[in-house]
Amino acid sequence: MNTDQYIEVFLDESREHLQAINDNLLKLEKQPTEIEIVQEIFRSAHTLKGMSATMGFEDIASLTHQMENVLDKIRHYELTVTTEVIDLTFAAVEALEVMVQSISEGNNGKKDVTKLVSQLKQVETGKPSEEEASVGQPPATELLEIDEYQATIISQAVNNGYQAFQITVKLTEDCMLKGPRAYMVFSNLEPLGEAIKTVPDVDEIEEGNFDQSFSFLFISTESSKLIQETIEKVSEIEKVEIAGFSMKEQSVEIPKETVQSTEDKKQTTKEKPKQSKTIRVNIERIDHLMNLFEEVIIDRSRLEDLSKKYIDQELNETVENMTRVTEDMQGLLLAMRMVPIDQVFNRFPRMVRDLSKDLHKKISLEIIGSDTELDRTVIDEIGDPLVHLIRNSLDHGIETPEKRLQAGKAEEGKITLKAYHSGNHVFIDIVDDGAGINREKVEEKAIENGLISVEHSKQLSDEEVYHLIFASGFSTADQISDISGRGVGLDVVKNKIESLGGSIVVSSEPGKGSMFSIQLPLTLSILSTLLVKVQQETFAIPLSSIIETVALSPQDIKYVHGQKVMDFRGHIVPLVSLNKVYGVSDQDDSSHSVVIIQKGDKRSGLLVDSFIGQREVVLKSLGNYLKNIFAISGATILGNGEVCLIIDPNALVK
Template identity: 50%
Template sequence: MELNQYLDIFLEEAKEHLQNLNENLLALETDTQNIDLVNEIFRSAHTLKGMAATMGFEKMASLTHEMENVLDLVRNAKRTVDSNMMDVIFHCVDRLDKMVEMIMSEGHDQVETQDLINQLGAIVTGNKVHNLKGSNLDAPISIEIDEHHKQMLSFDQYEITVLMQSLESNFAIYQIQVILDEESILKSARAFMVFKELENYGEIIKSIPSVEEIENEEFGNDFTIILISKNDQQEIEKAILNISEIQSVQIQNISKDQLVNQSRQEKATNMKKDNEVTSVQNHGQQKKHFSAKTIRVDIERLDELMNLFSELVIDRGRLMQLANEINHVELTDTVEHMSRISSNLQNIILNLRMVPVEQVFNRFPRMVRDLAKELNKKVNLNIIGAETELDRTVIDEIGDPLVHILRNAVDHGLESVEERIKNHKPEAGEITLKAYHSGNYVFIEITDDGRGIHREKVLNKAIEKNLITKEEGNQLTDKQIFNLLFHSGFSTAEKVSDISGRGVGLDVVKNKIETLGGFVSVDSTPGKGTTFIIQLPLTLSIISAMLVQIQREKYAIPLSSIIETAIYKEKDIMYAHKQQVIDFRGHIVPLIPLKQIFAVPDEGIEEEDISVVIVRKGDKMAGLVVDSFIGQQEIVLKSLGSYLPNVFAISGATILGDGQVALIIDTNALIK
């Protein structure tokens, strides 16, 4: 067995334990007397230490071991949790996180830790004892073994012959039962270390379970080895116990008389012997018969599955079109049946790619805690709807925009403790991070109860930067003025700081969200707080779209952007500021002729009526003028590639059932 094959598992498990450490440490900071939390933190550190030692990452193992010493003092009421201790342990978790990143990128954990080890040692100094409960985690633990394990394993006739010859050559035969720590992770790797160690003391004749089963982790917390050796039993026992996360070792000698008796039984009752072997092999492995309810799948495999299904969707569209053209009843029925099955399959595949936003939200409590401490503010972060699911592609991209908004909320949004008391507010500011589904979108709201956005300050800054004129500013609503914050380079910060983003404005957030097919808006009430609302599509792979025709060209408009389609007469068209507009349910909506936008060659096809697709972006609407509607269809998004970058108002392309390529319109780019 090679340890490298366990590296991916180690990294994934390490990240989970680091996340657990962060969450439980945050909880402990507000409830310092909660010993259950201390025990949870201790267990995570202990498991992480064992995993790191097994994989050979000694720096990580040493740091987590020192963390255990401090936590053990708290568990045994020899130290109380204070601010200094929490800060040091939080720094340790950060350093461990850095080690994990180093292992991922460079394959080693050579990050400086001595400063933190010294700080942890300083906490322990004065109350350190030599035999703290749990501090010597590698020491053997003596436990009683049931009668079953005291019995000698069963052997076949060939094995008995080999063992008898070994005894005659003055070798000892040891039956060694190794019981792993219950919290041990990477059990196969731990067993591998035991095997490697025992090979230095003799020859392994047999293992229960088999080597193959141990490699596949098809065993419980114990395994048994038959070793032929000339070394002392105590020497072998000591060597095994030097390996961490070994709970106990039981060694018994197998005598010649025992082998003779078993040889007789083996010959007389071969069937009984087989049953006994099976019984021993299955001991402690009852859970083996229960299948796991979840499995880990490499995300690249899911991407490949989605790509293959995307091609199937294209072929499905082609088959449906051919069936309609041929008009063969049996073919039509078969295609319709296949279409229903593939639609169900599509839903399953899309759901496989959906992951809870909790994966992103989980890192924010720690970030907010550190920012609040740095700014001498008190902040409570409330997370609602963390179970809301999004496509994995979207999840990977939304982290940075949310970080930017949250940092601004803590820095700019919330007042200092003194200012909040003066304004008759609670000392601790409240930030709420909320996610929820609505239609084909996921909405994420970030709300704070801070000072709000100063309307005049934003307006004056916008006029100063020549974004709008003073006359235009007087006609804007509060919400329109607040959305000026998303213009490139716009910032109302009087001085640039690391927290406020070094002058990087919210335009970065806006561009990233719109790249994902969503949009962001902001609303605020002075003195009461601010709310950012992010709207994101559920998935970016397969979407429903309205196919439209402009002259002889076909285009797709995402259905999630469409409010309605309508037919207008020429007499219904009005003009405002030399712009064609229509009256849509009391709203004046500007018209955008797509034939002119995309410079579609005129084929002489003119329609008497004007076909309009009403689309929206936030609270803004526009009417896209097309020649005709083709109908609704599920399409596969394909990138235009690096050879066609930044094509205006085009977000990609799709292949239609007849093999034609239809460009997908980016309605966000058309609405200013």
């Protein structure tokens, strides 16, 4: 069976089940007697085992099968949930995640899980597993253990007239090429039947990573005599042992969940499963659809310009209808690209648990607003910055239990991760109830690094001082650890967030805690902008950054230290001439039309010649040859075919 066509579905569903196991294990750790949580974990593990076995990923199937055995004992009250069980299951999940990731990268997903399987078996039985208790391969007289999937294959084969044999092949002591000899054995047997299971794994056997003998289960319609003669045709074989393999002697048990109780059947009758109304679509197709729609938006702008040029009622009506339809299409397409931020947040409970143990701290994580949606492009990029910020709060923010008790706080620290919409932006807040940021320590380090002078430090507000921690190479850690202290991380966070068109604000209160607030655009591809004219050039300013447009008279423009400013509702706002910033012309700047923009709590006024109007534009990258152009985030094509630069307002706020 060719399984290549199902690999994407397998990967998607495997990740979902592994995440479900992760989430439920964290719940089980807090509620170890809640059997319903164990049932959920068991179901996910069981489904994952079935999928991986069908796809031929034996190591995943083997590990999930042994996880199932442990979980089955727990749910039938034969085993209690302990820290050892939780830690070992987490280790198994981590190994499964590595194997699934390996498969997604085009590899075979192989991993040596013998030790984990052995440890899980020891937990299940309460005694050392057979793999630990014995050295070398099991003798032919001792039946190989098989799982449910392998048992099903053997049963079906027997029903179709096949016989099952357990075969052990022992090579001579002086055999130098064990791997090739074993390969020849399987090659000779291929016309006679099929090997179901090998000990050790096939890869290990073919590489010669075994003692002098290896065993395997073989199904065939041929006699044991013919099989033995076929094997003995290979040289350097000392002994071949063949025994019949009986399913009656196996202890393979069909999972109890497949046999419904009367109560389960009643419940199933009452609650019929809802039909799925969703389909999985490759993200590349959605991106391609988005690119095609962006071309439609550009042509729509052209038609709007043409309809104004040629006065025709039918043309105007058609263009107006097209505008309405494409606006609805745009909303639907953007909604298709929006995914819950939970896809990023769900990795953090496990991370906080593990790092808390490493740091010998007691820390809980509260997640609020995980259903908040963001554009997939932003989701893909925001994960790493959040990891850095949370690790920073764990290491620098939250104190040790002893220090918290001395400060009159609860022994357990708390980190809150909150996401919410506001206007055309999504805000993500990382809040901790730790010690807060020490202004004096930050100032001292900043002066030492030459970021500010002693005189300048006295003029800075708390927020401005706190923002210094985002400088490259900045760290207040006394010791370098695996978690932080190298001065790498927060500068990357700031750069990444700003590259997404967002911003980050820090606030802190000594002894009470800190908050990092990230502001991000909802989407990056289609923007609502204000088109403005500067001499003969047209620029687009994102509406999300605009507070207001103002027409000034010459006397309204003031000067402070040689800088043009204006009075805007009682606040002094610096004025920035786009003509001078972009070097549009050498003419004297006599512009009095102003666009007030805002970044955080800071504002600036952009001097332009005139306002053209609001326009939906498609953001296009300037390419690799025009990277890092000051205050330009991209370009778009207008309806008249003119290329229009899109301004990055964050870079112009002074």
